[in-house]
Amino acid sequence: MSKNVLVVAETKNGKLRNVSFEALTIAQSVADGGEVAAVLFGSGAAAYLEEISRYGAARLYVSDHEALSTYTAEAYTQALASLIQEVQADIILMGNTAIGKEVAPRVAARMGMGLISDCTSVETNEGNLVFTRPIYAGKAFEKKTFCKGKEFATLRPNNFEKVIKPAQTELVSFQPEIQDLRKIVKEIVKKTAGGVDLSEAKIIVSGGRGVKSAEGFQPLRELAEVLGGAVGASRGACDAEYCDYSLQIGQTGKVVTPDLYIACGISGAIQHLAGMSSSKIIVAINKDPEAPIFQVADYGIVGDLFEVVPMLTKEFKKALVTS
Amino acid sequence: MLVFINFIAFLTVMGYAVYLFTNLVYSRILFIKLGKKSNLKEDTWKRVQEVLINVFGQRKLFKDKKSGLMHLVLFYTFFIIQVGLIELIIKGFIKGFEFPLGDEHKYFSLLQEWATFLMLLAVVYGFYRRYGEKVKRLQLKRDGKAAFVYIALGILTSSILLTLGFEKIMLEHEPNLAYAPFSGAIALLFSSIGSTAGTVLFYIFWWVHMITVFSFMVFVPQSKQAHELFAMFNIFFKKSGPVGKLRKIDFEDEEVEEYGVGKIESFTQRQLIDFYACAECGRCTNMCPASVTGKTLSPMQLIVKMRDHLTEKGAAITSRSPWMPSPIIGSSALSPGAAAQETASTLEMPNLIGDVITEEELWACTTCRNCEDQCPVGNEHVDKIIDLRRYLVMTEGSMPHEATRYFQNIERQSNPWGINRKERIKWREECDDLVVPTVNEVEEFDYLFWVGSMGSFDKRSQKIVQSFVKIMNAAGIRFAVLGNEERNSGDTARRMGNEFLFQQLCQENIVNFQALGVKKIVTIDPHAYNTFKHEYSEFGLEAEVYHHTELIWKWIQEGRIRPKKEVKESIAYHDSCYLGRYNNIFDIPRKILTSIPGVKILEIERNKEDAMCCGAGGGMMWIEETQGKRINVERVEQALQLSPTMIGSNCPYCLTMMSDGTKAKEVEEQVKTMDIAEIVEKSLFH
Amino acid sequence: MKILVLLKQTFDTEEKISLQNGKINEQGVEFIINPYDEYAVEEAMKLKEELGAEVTILTVGPSRTESALRTALAMGADKALMIEYNGSEADEYVISNLIAAAIRNQGFDLILGGYMAVDSGAGQIAIRVAEILGIPQIAAITKLSIVGRNATAERDVEGDLETIEVELPFLATAQQGLNEPRYPSLPGIMKAKKKPIEKVLADELEISNEERSVRTEILDQYLPPKKQAGQILTGEMDHQVSELVQLLRTKAKVI
């Protein structure tokens, strides 16, 4: 049975987000002959037509409504809800991004729809879509499906393949009715990598006594910057005054749960582990192969951090540019 | 006539002084009575013994030999001179009066002369210690009161000798240098002035002496000299039982709204006596690891600040003036509390916690008891600090967030890190070749081995556990561990002021122990050891409790194990507070080390009773130490002075602190850190 | 001011997850207040202390959730409302309808909740409730201040900091870093025992059958393959480094 799929695309820092392409790719596979359309809010959206077309959308909806020029959850919600009506979408996909996390539940509530958020895989089972999503912070998974109404899911970024499938994409302008906006975004401060707050950071590069000096943190900072992460430290490093106590991670410092924790020159005393062992992926770089940190690490490199870290930075730079 | 006037004048002065004195003392007794009643256990004889040892034996004072000797002289000459004072008073009205001792009076006179002279010497020496030599602990509090004491005592003693000297001139007695060497010398020196001038000078110095005596008498209760009155009672009323044992709170009592102490009157009367007993000698602060490393906490200031606060608040509540005569003392710089006192009724009282004592001070104490051990008047600082913490934690729910985290982790997973409680037994996976049964895996066991959270989860401490298990296996000991059933002893929670959590854990543990029929418990953790041994009994535990060093020594003596391999190390041995000062176990670890071939024990300057804390006690292991120098680094530096090859310890917390310290000093390659069990194990097997 | 806090009881974050009959096993598990919801409770307490407020805690769940409510009451909340629901099939759609039905027309000036629940990780309920009630929401706040009827909040947007102004009433969800939740005092715990917990059965709430019928269902819950033991990379250093980058991107998918 063919289904119309609407993908809510998104840009960040003037570029379409990777997850939008992933969503378009999924859309192709689940449309089953139906039409795949995309929508992109915000001013100047039309400029992304060509890129969208590479991933097979038949139409790109854009709107020059003033209320949509910068993001507010309420305006986007109203616009998206009316568009879903207009295009009679059966399936709606968007990224589980900061915007997706706000807009998707609102739209779902507004339209009485179900929503399966933060999916890491989508498959078809006897004609039904089955969504897989992590629960208990990734300690378990569940498969969910829709039993009523439209199917609406947000996808965890960078978890799906994206397949280029060029198509003729028609640019369609629409004018949603938007009213009653009561929230004002006063300002957005782009934090530089070093400024990312430790407790919220998705990626943390952390240094221990092994960094040997305050300057020793520099290569770590560079790596963090490339990854858009934050820099942390073990108590040992703070004690030795290589860095400020506000960066301390551990029993008496901050408790963090990033997706990726790169421990550089940290031996891994329990006091430190208590603050970071729930990180999703732990990478350890340490000269001492006996260091306890390797026992909790998912990946370990035995080596001098001053050699390894700059190499990593270079490698990531390369890898992230090509993506 | 003159004699009569003299007599009336004397009676007036004395009457006024006695009136003031009683009033002042009575006020202070009333202030103390504001506190909660404390129930004394009937062990009067033990209490008297304590008084004999500590008051009349002046035992604690001799921790500082010079000051101890000085104080001993002051203490005993003071009593002797009191007797002489009676005679001296009567001399003012009956010319040439002497106690009717007949010919023996010359010995009395000799005693008085020397006592007075020695006291004078002691006063001069004390003055020199404070102002010349500038002994550090005596510089902690600088006010006019200390100087006043020396001056007053100086005048007091010299005026005795002068009065007696001029008496001889007045009476035209030939000075007897053999039995009145000092006054006799004065009489000789001034013999030329004649008997009239001698009479005048006699009365002048007699009055100087009397006025000084009475001034001093009035001064005593209003200053640190109050210890002369209160110290003895303080020692008599001191908490009995194991040192450092904390008071149980009755949570069944629904009436209670304040847990711990949030206002000065909530201390017990016994605790309040401490304040007036303090001599401001600074011995406590001098040894306090927190003070030594530059934290705001100073045990002496803690006592002194609370004393002044009690006086101030007590005065407001009882409407009694604590300062007399108020025009002199009330306005003089001698009494810092006076100004506040006047406004006490109009202004709001400062808060005990927050204004008088800051939270920062309270959360700096490692409960090491070095202060208490030093205190010559038997003051107990730790139970007060913990009472204040109890208030913060239980009544207010306010504490450093690390403490919150600690408590929640204990509540949820029974360990400080919040690691899943079902992983407690995981340490056993590393002991393939060892026999480590859990209580469920054996029919019978002699010892329950309490592994503790550190031993179970901390990688480094697990090594201590492994060593001890090897030793037990070698000694053929039937033991068992609780495995995942083990919870937390609750000691740290208790020291951090969370009595509620402690009692929960304690009761659960006891139920558990009883269900298993546990008769003997052994642990590698001195903190668990101390609380099991001394504190759990109040909640119903009946079991023998051992620290692993106690048993290792026993097994060595029994020949069950024989350390024979040479361990060539120079070991600086660090006494943990909870095995040492709390339990008086100083020799056993040393004996064990001595029995190992090749080991050379080095004694750190501060050792045994005086050993400085590693910095981890009292929950400080879990709270960030941001102020001043780190205690563990200081302690390691003390050890490093001996150029050891190893620092030995008997506690997993100490071990962590010592090894962190060697890392901080970047000597971890040269100076190893090990528990005694590990050292013994090396000597048995490696 | 009337503040409502939406709260869920979850597994302690350190709990091991196991299955029983294809479902997550709740036996012998330590339950806590969802950590993000705990920030919300703490924020409500701070506002109460600062501005004066009546704080109500609301939860949907089986009877075991009462202990979480008691904890929140011990932290200082005034009363609690418990929508008793024992099943597990209700989805976010139904639960948010239940909540909305229970609190509609009660005049809450501020609704706080956690940014997500650490068990389901969906992060939908609070925001759905805002939409149903027709009030604005601010997700993932790290700072909140209220003056009169005006509020300023800072929120975390994938590392950037957004400052938002809004008028009461509105809903906000709490992100880590907003505050440090307090430890309940003993008098707090004692008082909490006497504070009212109103209980309504989910079935008794007045919502339509349509609003009661779930939109999604769970087909299966399962555990991931056992986390492999850590992998120590070997070989030439530059090879190790590129392998690591590769692994992180394609296998672990964290970058």
Ligand code: SF4
């Ligand atoms: S117990 Fe130790 S740390 Fe606490 S005040 Fe006394 S000496 Fe200082």
Ligand code: SF4
């Ligand atoms: S408390 Fe004891 S040791 Fe400390 S100053 Fe007072 S008398 Fe001296």
